[in-house]
Amino acid sequence: MLEIRDLCTFYGKVQALWNVSLQINEAEIVALVGSNGAGKTTLLNTISGLLRPASGHVFFLGQQIDGLPPHAVVELGISHVPEGGRVFPEMTVRENLEMGAYPYQAWQHRGETLEQVYQMFPRLKEREKQLARTLSGGERQMLAIGRCLMSRPKLCLFDEPSYGLAPLLVAEIFRIIQGLRDQGITVFLIEQNVRRALEIADRAYVLENGRICMEGPCAELLESDHVRKAYLGL
Amino acid sequence: MVTFLNIVIAGLLLGGLYALIAMGLSLQYGVARVLNVSHGEFIMLGGLITWTLYTAFGVNPLLSLAICGPLTFLLGFIIHRTVFKRLLTSSESRGVFESNSMLASFSLLFIIQNIASIAWGPEIRGYSYLRVPVNLAGAVFGANRLMTLGFAVVIGVAFYLFIARTRTGKAIRAAAQDPAAAGLMGVNIDRVLALCFGLGAALAGTAGMLISLCYPVHVAMGLEYTVIALIVVVLGGLGSIPGSFIGGFALGIIGSVVTNIDPSLSLIAYYLIFVLLLLVKPTGIMGR
Numbered sequence: 001m002l003e004i005r006d007l008c009t010f011y012g013k014v015q016a017l018w019n020v021s022l023q024i025n026e027a028e029i030v031a032l033v034g035s036n037g038a039g040k041t042t043l044l045n046t047i048s049g050l051l052r053p054a055s056g057h058v059f060f061l062g063q064q065i066d067g068l069p070p071h072a073v074v075e076l077g078i079s080h081v082p083e084g085g086r087v088f089p090e091m092t093v094r095e096n097l098e099m100g101a102y103p104y105q106a107w108q109h110r111g112e113t114l115e116q117v118y119q120m121f122p123r124l125k126e127r128e129k130q131l132a133r134t135l136s137g138g139e140r141q142m143l144a145i146g147r148c149l150m151s152r153p154k155l156c157l158f159d160e161p162s163y164g165l166a167p168l169l170v171a172e173i174f175r176i177i178q179g180l181r182d183q184g185i186t187v188f189l190i191e192q193n194v195r196r197a198l199e200i201a202d203r204a205y206v207l208e209n210g211r212i213c214m215e216g217p218c219a220e221l222l223e224s225d226h227v228r229k230a231y232l233g234l
Numbered sequence: 235m236v237t238f239l240n241i242v243i244a245g246l247l248l249g250g251l252y253a254l255i256a257m258g259l260s261l262q263y264g265v266a267r268v269l270n271v272s273h274g275e276f277i278m279l280g281g282l283i284t285w286t287l288y289t290a291f292g293v294n295p296l297l298s299l300a301i302c303g304p305l306t307f308l309l310g311f312i313i314h315r316t317v318f319k320r321l322l323t324s325s326e327s328r329g330v331f332e333s334n335s336m337l338a339s340f341s342l343l344f345i346i347q348n349i350a351s352i353a354w355g356p357e358i359r360g361y362s363y364l365r366v367p368v369n370l371a372g373a374v375f376g377a378n379r380l381m382t383l384g385f386a387v388v389i390g391v392a393f394y395l396f397i398a399r400t401r402t403g404k405a406i407r408a409a410a411q412d413p414a415a416a417g418l419m420g421v422n423i424d425r426v427l428a429l430c431f432g433l434g435a436a437l438a439g440t441a442g443m444l445i446s447l448c449y450p451v452h453v454a455m456g457l458e459y460t461v462i463a464l465i466v467v468v469l470g471g472l473g474s475i476p477g478s479f480i481g482g483f484a485l486g487i488i489g490s491v492v493t494n495i496d497p498s499l500s501l502i503a504y505y506l507i508f509v510l511l512l513l514v515k516p517t518g519i520m521g522r
């Protein structure tokens with residue numbers, strides 16, 4: 001579904017991604033794990049068009065999407081939940097969700113999708129009229145996920161959705177992400193919470209210093225010495 | 235005998251104009267991040283075009299709204315698409331863009347003013363339209379001035395509803411709060427910013443047309459209004475459209491009170507408010 005070939009991305013003269021290649025199949029949860037500063041956010045931002053790669057390509061459903069602006073990427077069915085959620089603080093919960101349905105196709109069905117999102121997150125319905133800045137950290141993350149679903153995506157990109165949340169909430173967020181796969185939505189999950197990510201994903205890639213250094217089914221990675229030492233503290 | 239009520243009405247008449255020009259600048263500065271020093275030049279264009287249409291072609295000044303509005307919108311939209319969009323791509327950070335775009339708007343000020351003085355010359359232009367006295371709360375106001383207030387309120391409210399309710403209005407607010415996140419939602423940021431700049435220019439052009447109904451207009455009139463708009467935008471809170479609307483009326487009433495004491499003091503009073511506000515509450519009356 002998504003294929004990345006030899007992607008290199010720079011910040012000015014500093015190279016952050018080095019020949020990254022990976023593949024995500026339909027209805028899979030694929031995790032990308034790595035420590036702080038590895039280049040995970042840079043990779044997601046390059047996929048969604050916030051950054052332009054210096055070389056390499058990104059294909060989505062056979063179409064080349066590298067170099068497209070973010071709004072064009074969403075319209076194709078890739079929805080990105082950025083680091084920290086980035087909800088619109090001075091808009092109500094409902095307006096935030098409506099913004100998620102901004103692409104023309106999604107806008108036509110926004111009433112219907114809103115009902116589904118409210119069913120998934122009854123909490124958001126309760127807070128419908130509140131400004132997003134008054135929400136707690138967990139609620140904001142739920143709102144960001146709900147907002148991403150409003151565009152009726154085929155592929156969701158999550159950038160550390162569990163970051164800064166209490167353990168109980170983390171479990172809930174991961175349950176929700178697992179649930180997306182059952183709805184037929186493909187998930188690309190970026191995490192520093194390596195154990196949790198490897199537990200729910202089907203396959204995973206390990207990113208170190210902007211390079212993919214390992215890949216494989218999660219069960220295999222959980223067994224590998226390197227992952228156990230470097231990421232699981234075993 | 236001038237009563238308090240008269241002063242308030244006069245303030246509202248002035249405030250309506252202030253509200254319009256401030257909402258325009260609020261879109262350009264609060265959303266598109268261009269501290270547009272040439273804002274007043276679009277007001278001047280609106281005023282002088284209306285004057286020409288009326289005196290040379292007999293076009294009803296109120297009808298020229300349908301010409302000034304779209305014309306200034308188009309001018310603003312194209313300027314953003316060419317000048318400011320390029321600056322936005324070439325500036326490495328938002329801070330750099332803000333200073334670059336302000337400098338660019340300075341040159342815009344001189345370019346527009348010079349072209350206008352070739353077209354219209356330095357003369358002060360005025361015309362008389364609907365200058366019939368209307369008795370209101372014991373004082374006499376010109377029908378033209380009341381008309382101005384009516385237009386300002388209708389346009390202001392329509393604009394507010396557009397921003398609050400419509401899909402595009404929501405995109406504008408989202409772009410103001412977090413442009414990158416708005417892009418991820420599917421908003422074409424370049425287009426929305428150009429739209430905001432164009433709408434800001436159109437509000438200025440419309441205000442210029444209304445100003446020409448009441449006051450003489452000339453090529454050098456712009457800067458004073460730019461300063462007033464800037465004060466109102468800070469007063470109402472950067473990027474807050476309702477704040478600019480309310481702030482416009484607030485400053486109008488203050489101006490009217492001060493003018494009643496001594497007309498030469500009003501601009502000084504505005505500056506004083508501006509400085510005090512920056513010192514005490516730089517986020518504005520509606521800001522947090």
Ligand SMILES: Nc1ncnc2c1ncn2[C@@H]1O[C@H](COP(=O)(O)OP(=O)(O)O)[C@@H](O)[C@H]1O
Pocket residue numbers: 011014016034035036037038039040041042043
């Ligand atoms: N806007 C930026 N400008 C310059 N360098 C950046 C920028 N954002 C990230 N980097 C650098 O790129 C590298 C990868 O960062 P990032 O993708 O944010 O890592 P991660 O998300 O894995 O923590 C880091 O070394 C970081 O310092």
Ligand SMILES: [Mg+2]
Pocket residue numbers: 040041042083
């Ligand atoms: Mg990151």
